[in-house]
Amino acid sequence: MKVLIVDDDPSFLELSKTFLEVFHDIPSDTVDSAKEALKMLETDSYDVIVSDYDMPVMNGIMFLRTIRDKRIDIPFILFTGFGEELMHQAIQNGANSFILKTSDPKTQYSELSKRIWQVVNSSTTIDPNSGS
Known part of the structure; x- marks a missing residue:
């Protein structure tokens, strides 16, 4: 499993990476902007995005909309200090x-680690070798 963490706060990125790993x-992998994350998604494969x-320029919802518009169906977890609204x-x-x-x-x-495992395990993949 591999996770892409996107946050504009470098100390938060380092802390997140350390705790998860x-x-x-x-x-x-960590990146400090949605724009950089979009570049990473062109070349690397991830099981979940956190x-x-x-974030400046493109917030997490705009980033989510962008990847869904591009038909990128990687599980996505919004991890934020903002409230339930x-x-x-x-x-x-x-x-x-x-x-x-x-x-x-x-x-x-x-x-966060529990949720990562939950969304990865619940995203169903179709096995081409399974029956008809």
């Missing part, structure tokens, strides 16, 4: 999950 054994909402907007635009950032990193990243 060291404590939850989830490999990840994106912040509040965004949750409905995220789900309406094709997000698989929504997590609020908290001041407790251990709890926050435990929840």
